[in-house]
Amino acid sequence: MVAESTEVRLDSEFAPLRTVVVSRCEFRAPAGAAILGHSMPVEAGAAEILEAVWGKDFGAVHPEKQAAWEAEREELAAVLTRHGVEVLRPRLFNDVEKAAAGDTGYANFFVRDPWFTVGEHVVEGVLQFPHRRREILPSRQLLLDRVLPSAAHYVSLPQPEIAPLGAPGAGPFLEGGDVLVLGAEVFVGCSGMATDELGYRWLAKYLKPFGFTVTRVELPPHVLHLDCAISLVRDGLMISCPARLPAGLPAALRDWEQIEVSEDEAAAMATNGLPIDPGTYITDPQFERVGKELEARGITVEYIDFSVSRLFGGAFRCSTQPLLRAG
Template sequence: MTSPQVSSRRIFVESEFAPLRTVVFAQAEMRLPAASTFSPAQLEEEIGIIPADKRHLIRELLGKDHAVAMPERQSQWEAERSAFQAVLHKYNVEVLRPRLLTQYEKDAGGPDGYANAFVRDPWYTIGNHVIEGSLRYPQRRREVLASRDIMRSEVLPADGNYTAVPQPEIMPLEIDEGGPGPFLEGGDVLVYGHHVFVGQSGRASTQQGADYLRKLLAPSGYTVEVVPLKPNILHLDCAMGLVRDGLVVVYEDGLLNGVPETLANWERIPVRQEEAANLGTNGLPISPTVYVTDPFFERIGNEVAKHGIQVEYVDYQISRGFGGAFRCSTQPLWRETA
């Protein structure tokens, strides 16, 4: 009998801002659902979370592969991803990439489309737990497949746990009312030591998803806290970002119950409504002393810099036009204080 492969790779995420050592960095593939997959009212509701000046692009791309429909814009998208990867390399972060989707996987999406652009949501790392998520949008439910090679080669042989949230119930978006799912998406999951915040707006993660995570992590000593969000906020990281211990960027109007009590004594950098809609809280700490954001958020970056933090700027407007920024594009495998 063959002995299982053993790896010395470290799989562990201590917090949102512990030094980033190994990260999985997303590809740039997207075909949005066809307009026929939504009712007119549901289409208006779903597009409503995108900044107003970007909604015409989303409408134009419905049912189309971005690279085919807008090849020049696709090149710009890939260029901004390359610029971000260069910053990660600058700080000696090991970068792993998911593979591209196969034609079979693309075809399987049918009118729902497909996605392979925001690796934060389909799976996530909490401590030494690597968890495949359960996504609300049908076009994203196969997105995790592009990372399975990484799971096989890097996660399974390493010390740690690998599990998956149960598959969600099958029902149209216009009648699911945000649940029950269970849905649990990585954009809603923020890690702070043994305390995990889970956002809940009705658009992504649900109570059943949070309950699953709570039961999974309780034996490891974790506490899971649900953070209710206003329905115009997709994920928790669209309203709140932990920059370092004691410092948070936050769009407080997006949090139904305000800043969680655990963070009540933290210093806050307020984010305005327009900034939040454009993903101003979705920067990425590379460490407690380095933070990445878009030059569109220079005001926020200047406030972060006042705390002795080096701010790196990368133009990320194409990614942001799809509703995701720096945190959405990355999935840490190893974040840990030495």
């Protein structure tokens, strides 16, 4: 059994992973597309599958895919455990929370986004899609149990103002999928679909007194998060999609070696793999080309079929949230 850690810290995207939270698989779609305010980001070919679930529980409509989805997450947890990583899981939504969601629906499927860790700081963010606004709740007790007893700071963004359904409102919005950490430099993606300018400014102001530099990275409006465009594999090596970086890479990353992927590969989540440490990387067999590029550079690649998770516009990074990445 992996020893329980009371330390909470994230040094970088590729520092050795010690403690991580792996997502659950709950999704009830909003009652209609108008509630979203944006088109739901999904892998190409997934629209027909998700079209049948408006206002319904995904597992009730697609029980075989629900079982496969849960099996994907269990396999991910097993691979991480085999590598000596302590794996934690959020709880499931309770009946009261499901009822309170109403027509907006609910999601408890990508733990990367409702909260995140930067250095010794744990931040509860605010999600822009209405059906994801309560996604922090299944992680709350876990955070109280692990973060409060630690030396880490634990803060939350201001709540956004109330807006009509289908309108995102004024924010602030800040989502963990947009936040990449490289020591004292933090990159924050802004596409308008998730993190907004106010969320970026809030994080920059909060972290500045602690010695962090927060750099804004422009994303096209169809790209949900920064981790759908960049993956930092190890110091000096990244996977990137130039088509999703209209202003180019941040200055701190421009000298790094890049394994480039196309827009189609990125849309299928080729940049959403997960480093276990600087020498080990998890990705989907769909991206064997990328895996071979990594192996040619001395990286050990673990392959897990994540085809159901990718239907929802996320993969391995989206499905995990580190509490300890250090050393």
